[in-house]
Amino acid sequence: MGRKMIVSxxxxxxxxxxxxxxxxxxxxxxxxxxxxxxxxxxxxxVGKDMVNxxxxxLEENGNQxxxxxxxxxxEDTQGQPNIALTKLRKLVESDKxxxxxxxxxxxxxxxxxxxxxxxxxxxxxxxxxxxxxTQRKPAKWVVRNGWTSSQPSxxxxxxxxxxxxxKRVVTIGIDYAFGWEVVGGFQKSFEEAGGQVxxxxxxxxxxxxxxxxxxxxxxxxxxxxxxxxxxxxxRFPKQYQDAGLKARLPLLGGGTTFDEFVLPSLGDEAIGGxxxxxxxxxxxxxxxxRFVKDYRAKYGKVPSYYSEVCYTTGxxxxxxxxxxxxxxxxxxxxxxxxxKVEVPDAPRGPVKLDAYGNPIQNIYIRKVEKKDGELWNxxxxxxxxxxxxxxxxxxEFLKQPVYDRNFPPCKHC
Amino acid sequence: MRRALPPGTPRIxxxxxxxxxxxxxxxxSSFLLALLTQAVIxxxxxxxxDIILGYIGLxxxxxxxxxxxxxxxxxxxxxxxxxxxxxxxxxxxxxxTAVAAVFGLVALRATGVYFLMITLALGMVxxxxxxxxVSMTQGDNGISSVPRPDLGLPWSFAAAVPFYYLAFxxxxxxxxxxxxxVRSPFGQSLVxxxxxxSRMRTLGYHVWLHKYIGFMIAGGVGGFxxxxxxxxNGFVSPADLELATSVEILLMVALGGRGTLLGPALGATLIxxxxxxxxxYTHRWLLILGGVYIGTIVYxxxxxxxxxxxxxxxxxxxxxAGK
Numbered sequence: 001m002g003r004k005m006i007v008s009x010x011x012x013x014x015x016x017x018x019x020x021x022x023x024x025x026x027x028x029x030x031x032x033x034x035x036x037x038x039x040x041x042x043x044x045x046v047g048k049d050m051v052n053x054x055x056x057x058l059e060e061n062g063n064q065x066x067x068x069x070x071x072x073x074x075e076d077t078q079g080q081p082n083i084a085l086t087k088l089r090k091l092v093e094s095d096k097x098x099x100x101x102x103x104x105x106x107x108x109x110x111x112x113x114x115x116x117x118x119x120x121x122x123x124x125x126x127x128x129x130x131x132x133x134t135q136r137k138p139a140k141w142v143v144r145n146g147w148t149s150s151q152p153s154x155x156x157x158x159x160x161x162x163x164x165x166x167k168r169v170v171t172i173g174i175d176y177a178f179g180w181e182v183v184g185g186f187q188k189s190f191e192e193a194g195g196q197v198x199x200x201x202x203x204x205x206x207x208x209x210x211x212x213x214x215x216x217x218x219x220x221x222x223x224x225x226x227x228x229x230x231x232x233x234x235r236f237p238k239q240y241q242d243a244g245l246k247a248r249l250p251l252l253g254g255g256t257t258f259d260e261f262v263l264p265s266l267g268d269e270a271i272g273g274x275x276x277x278x279x280x281x282x283x284x285x286x287x288x289x290r291f292v293k294d295y296r297a298k299y300g301k302v303p304s305y306y307s308e309v310c311y312t313t314g315x316x317x318x319x320x321x322x323x324x325x326x327x328x329x330x331x332x333x334x335x336x337x338x339x340k341v342e343v344p345d346a347p348r349g350p351v352k353l354d355a356y357g358n359p360i361q362n363i364y365i366r367k368v369e370k371k372d373g374e375l376w377n378x379x380x381x382x383x384x385x386x387x388x389x390x391x392x393x394x395x396e397f398l399k400q401p402v403y404d405r406n407f408p409p410c411k412h413c
Numbered sequence: 414m415r416r417a418l419p420p421g422t423p424r425i426x427x428x429x430x431x432x433x434x435x436x437x438x439x440x441x442s443s444f445l446l447a448l449l450t451q452a453v454i455x456x457x458x459x460x461x462x463d464i465i466l467g468y469i470g471l472x473x474x475x476x477x478x479x480x481x482x483x484x485x486x487x488x489x490x491x492x493x494x495x496x497x498x499x500x501x502x503x504x505x506x507x508x509x510t511a512v513a514a515v516f517g518l519v520a521l522r523a524t525g526v527y528f529l530m531i532t533l534a535l536g537m538v539x540x541x542x543x544x545x546x547v548s549m550t551q552g553d554n555g556i557s558s559v560p561r562p563d564l565g566l567p568w569s570f571a572a573a574v575p576f577y578y579l580a581f582x583x584x585x586x587x588x589x590x591x592x593x594x595v596r597s598p599f600g601q602s603l604v605x606x607x608x609x610x611s612r613m614r615t616l617g618y619h620v621w622l623h624k625y626i627g628f629m630i631a632g633g634v635g636g637f638x639x640x641x642x643x644x645x646n647g648f649v650s651p652a653d654l655e656l657a658t659s660v661e662i663l664l665m666v667a668l669g670g671r672g673t674l675l676g677p678a679l680g681a682t683l684i685x686x687x688x689x690x691x692x693x694y695t696h697r698w699l700l701i702l703g704g705v706y707i708g709t710i711v712y713x714x715x716x717x718x719x720x721x722x723x724x725x726x727x728x729x730x731x732x733x734a735g736k
Contacts (some may be wrong), residue, residue, distance in 0.1 A: 039696045040692075040696060040698075040699060073660070075692075075693070076692050076698075076722070077690075080652050081555060081648060081650050081652050082646055082648070082652065082653060083688075083689075085646055085647075085648065086447065086448070086451065086689055089444055089447045090444045090689075090693065092443055093443040093444045093447070094443070094444040106554060107553050107554050107652065110555055110557045110648075111557055111646075111648040111650065113557065114557050114558040114647060114648075115648075130554065157665065175550070176553040177552065177553050177554050205553075214572050283427075303464050331532050359506075378535060404547060404552075405547070407508070409692055
């Protein structure tokens with residue numbers, strides 16, 4: 001018995017050791033896309049939207065890119081940087097993927113970037129928006145085809161002063177890098193245009209009860225700018241209304257506060273919320289109308305921005321691969337091609353990269369309205385071709401530190 | 414079937430596993446090698462917690478703090494001050510021991526569930542510090558681009574295989590060190606305290622001091638695991654320090670068998686492999702992991718190694734009775 005056990009342990013170890021996936025791809029072998037997304041945990045729903053997006057593009061195009069079959073390999077990051085790193089290793093070393101994409105949280109983006117540079121495999125970041133990934137700490141092999149956190153906030157801040165006429169605003173943002181950058185970008189351009197941020201509140205990530213923060217909000221403000229993510233987007237508008245604030249202070253927000261991802265779960269309390277982002281499902285262009293219609297038919301819900309950016313990622317990889325005749329094995333050439341891609345007619349509008357590798361794209365000011373019993377982000381204004389630096393000079397902009405909890409400082413608090 | 418196990422079988426089995434861990438890895442696929450490296454680092458961490466859980470007999474939910482202190486020592490010193498391996502190692506271990514010394518003063522006043530809650534709170538303090546002390550830790554974004562260590566040896570630890578051997582050497586060192594401790598009179602008196610604190614006190618042992626020293630040793634070895642972890646991942650963030658990590662380490666010890674040292678190491682290996690390999694095949698991997706935990710609690714409350722020991726003992730007795 002004892003010997004048998006030892007033998008079986010040995011046999012198992014040998015089997016594990018031999019478990020080495022095939023190597024040496026020939027030219028005709030399928031293109032492997034490694035895709036990282038949170039498929040379990042708190043952000044699993046967002047992960048699903050992301051995977052739906054890229055899968056939909058691939059299916060629409062017969063799972064073919066540049067005449068080669070495509071294999072999409074999805075790995076679960078559980079929203080954790082160290083798991084994401086392990087899965088990245090698996091995708092590159094075991095699966096030998098040609099190109100990588102995905103990722104949700106900013107800190108995952110920072111964790112992956114150096115490793116991606118080490119592997120020298122191009123990775124597209126459709127969602128991870130941390131400013132410094134294309135500003136002060138760029139990575140050669142990362143191609144960001146999504147956005148930077150502060151990108152929509154810059155034009156929005158000035159617009160709030162000039163168009164809505166609000167002069168005094170209270171900000172309430174989730175207390176982590178993404179929140180700081182969205183609020184920081186808003187504050188910078190808002191104050192430069194003559195507005196004053198008179199109070200900044202920072203509830204921690206995962207806050208479910210906002211009452212202590214809502215009761216602190218100064219009533220002498222003109223409006224409130226809220227940056228919520230995931231579960232907090234779901235709860236905040238209702239609590240804002242219940243606190244009696246909705247009738248007194250109009251609610252503005254970052255793009256994720258009123259994303260299509262949460263709108264179906266919200267009620268009338270969200271109506272009137274104004275936020276900027278590079279996408280709205282209500283965008284009235286033929287490309288987007290078709291995208292929304294097909295996506296709904298396929299997955300039974302309205303696409304969120306997560307779906308759109310990942311859908312466009314499929315197209316992005318395709319366009320780059322076509323430009324180099326499907327020779328993805330030549331990674332340097334492929335990377336250069338990825339940086340040169342211009343998509344003139346993505347569902348969100350025209351997209352191309354700036355010199356720092358971040359998209360120049362339209363930013364839409366969107367207002368939550370009810371149409372046929374559903375909530376939609378109606379586009380009320382379009383800023384065409386906004387870069388991550390907006391109207392600022394890149395070199396000068398980069399001299400300021402990255403936005404954080406205390407930058408820009410609250411001069412009028 | 415009623416044959417007794419030949420004497421020394423467990424020892425031979427263990428020796429074979431160690432030998433395989435020494436010889437086989439260069440032939441593994443690189444992904445499996447990466448998982449194995451993770452497993453040996455987590456094994457160090459689980460063994461260090463075993464000193465508290467298995468030998469002192471207290472359940473701690475703050476062990477991720479020492480991993481964090483060790484990892485952040487590397488992250489900060491190596492990226493910002495260009496410190497080498499030995500410096501970061503010394504600082505990481507000493508700092509983790511110092512933190513354990515402070516935490517021990519607070520936590521060891523309590524036992525049972527109160528000890529659990531105090532260690533949980535202290536662990537969250539370290540997590541909060543990593544999260545909020547942005548100028549030092551870069552907050553939520555974490556510290557990336559931690560270089561692999563350079564020991565002045567002719568081979569580079571940037572490659573997977575040499576780094577595995579570095580981690581494995583660390584594991585052997587930690588195992589040897591902890592084994593010496595638990596087998597020493599000091600370790601034996603810890604077991605005595607676990608079994609009956611009042612009796613040990615009556616016998617004239619300084620119970621609190623014993624526990625306190627054991628607690629510090631656990632912290633220091635936990636910090637050592639943190640140092641290796643930071644070098645392995647090249648990235649440190651508050652996510653490493655979350656409560657979930659502390660719970661996971663505790664489960665590793667419980668799964669493998671507390672008070673056995675090798676048990677926690679086995680538990681760590683199993684959980685690391687399960688978590689990463691099973692999730693490749695199914696998104697329902699959490700169900701499987703949950704099933705394993707429940708199965709352990711129901712069928713092997715003393716953990717895998719505990720159950721194996723009982724089983725071999727039982728076989729021995731039966732064979733004896735047969736004769």
